[in-house]
Amino acid sequence: MAPLFAMRRLWRVPAILAIAAVVLSGGLPASPATAAAGTGSISGTVSAAPGVDVSKAYVVAFPDDGALTTHSVAVRPDGKYTLDNLTPAKYNVRVNGHISGGYDAWYGGVTQATAKPVAVGAGQAISGINVNVSLGATVSGTVTVPEGVSNANVGVEAFPDDPRLGAGTILYRFTDAAGSYTLPGLPPGAYTLCFSPGDDGALKGLCGPANSEDGVRITVGPAEIITGIDYSMRRSSTISGTLNLPAGSTTAGLTVSARDETYFYPRGRSRISPDGSFRITGLSPGQYLVKVTAEVSQSDLVDQWYGAATSPASSVTVIVPPEGTTPGIDFTLVQAPLFSDVSAVSQFxxxxxxxxxxxxxxxxxxxxxxxxxxxxxxxxxxxxxxxxxxxxxxxxxxxxxxxxxxxxxxxxxxxxxxxxxxxxxxxxxxxxxxxxxxxxxxxxxxxxxxxxxxxxxxxxxxxxxxxxxxxxxxxxxxxxxxxxxxxxxxxxxxxxxxxxxxxxxxxxxxxxxxxxxxxxxxx
Structure with a gap:
């Protein structure tokens, strides 16, 4: 097991970084101009390749030691920007360009680890911090859904193999009413495309944190345009049942989850009605352990695994067919014990x-x-x-x-x-x-x-x-x-x-x- 302080060194390199082409300004010219009392500023120009709309980009200043608050500002249509009211410190400056059609770029380097820090003193205005944003690749396609199922908020997400290329949530788009999507501003590299279901849980997504299926693999070159990355979504599988509650108890604070063999990672989405009936949607076909969990601040009921079990080892496995429903997964819940020597107002x-x-x-x-x-x-x-x-x-x-x-x-x-x-x-x-x-x-x-x-x-x-x-x-x-x-x-x-x-x-x-x-x- 790695020592705590060996891991702490990783805190200074955020897990979400963007690779970019950066044009250096040659130095950190300082102007004698004065910012707000006790604070400084950073300003410069964002230039961009043809096809990039800099007015949709914004600039973020990250304190070098990570202890202070980050600052951000939108880039003006003429490419100029100014970050005001900066606490004296060293900052790494990034242009977030993915919405603009370009991809993220750091001042003085291609990642935060290699970026050139900009030192800002009290009352100091630093100018000339110029960054160039390169045109990113574009991936597009169409997502189709079964007849009668809404495609509202169906999403497409690009997860890069190299974590320095940016966060998957940054490279994310919803489909339109026709199911079409476009992911602009992708840095060159290899990606896994994942397709997430909409709001009602009737669809089964492809890869992502809620399931283990592989996504669509793509590799993009500089400013490459890739079309026709289509996907047909399937109906999800469902588990349903009823929670039988003790007299006087309600469903407040209760959740029902379907879990895989690891026990700890819930799959699908749970909805509980006031009458105790529930449905877990968004599931892949397979075997699950179903658990009811009670939040103590809202409920006095005891957690239970399906089969009146107190642990996953003794729980009854629930088998879910493809695009089908497994009904009758019912629970009879009991109240947590009250201890005679624990008052209602004690510290713990x-x-x-x-x-x-x-x-x-x-x-x-x-x-x-x-x-x-x-x-x-x-x-x-x-x-x-x-x-x-x-x-x-x-x-x-x-x-x-x-x-x-x-x-x-x-x-x-x-x-x-x-x-x-x-x-x-x-x-x-x-x-x-x-x-x-x-x-x-x-x-x-x-x-x-x-x-x-x-x-x-x-x-x-x-x-x-x-x-x-x-x-x-x-x-x-x-x-x-x-x-x-x-x-x-x-x-x-x-x-x-x-x-x-x-x-x-x-x-x-x-x-x-x-x-x-x-x-x-x-x-």
């Missing part, structure tokens, strides 16, 4: 309720949760296994730890944790199941549980913990907790790594962990 009430609704905890037989007790290592293993979706796992006949017997409570969960290398136990061959979990070790567990741990913030954008020195055993993992906001620490700026984690705080950590963008647990 919602987090504890969320933990119960996810099926991660049922509390103790006496109806308590015991929020202020330290969480033991065996219970932590159980929490993490359930939070991972209770993946199919057969515990070994021989225990990997000399103090964990095959008949021990949570034996399956502990050995699963060991099999995934989330824990290796202690050097003496023990797991110490009844030992408390300290906060630094908890950070390490969650970090290892995350398939691709990363953080999208710069160090200047979050508060690091002052008691997490660089030589600490779990420094990177604790730093990741701060960067992602999974932990905010104490008001005095400390994390207190050697303090045991209480059960109520663990509920909060798990809830924040699963709410982060891009969250996908290791399974």
């Amino acid at each position: 009430t919602e987090d504890i309720t969320w933990l119960a609704a996810r099926g991660v905890t049922a509390g103790y037989p006496d109806g308590t949760f015991r929020p202020l007790e330290p969480i033991h290592r065996d219970a932590m293993a159980a929490f993490l296994y359930r939070a991972a979706g209770m993946p199919a796992f057969t515990p070994p006949a021989k225990s990997p730890f000399r103090d964990v017997y095959t008949t021990a409570p949570f034996y399956k969960e502990i050995t699963w944790l060991s099999s995934t290398k989330i824990t290796t136990g202690y050097p003496d061959g023990t797991f110490r199941p009844l030992g408390s979990v300290n906060r630094d070790a908890m950070a390490a567990f969650l970090y290892r549980m995350t398939k691709t741990p990363y953080c999208q913030q710069f160090p200047s954008e979050y508060a690091a913990f002052k008691d997490n020195p660089a030589n600490a055993r779990f420094h990177d993992e604790v730093e990741w907790m701060a960067c992602t906001g999974i932990s905010t620490g104490w008001s005095d700026g400390t994390y207190r790594p050697f303090q045991p984690v209480h059960r109520d705080a663990m509920a909060a950590f798990l809830k924040r962990w699963t709410s982060k963008q891009g969250y996908q647990p290791l399974s």
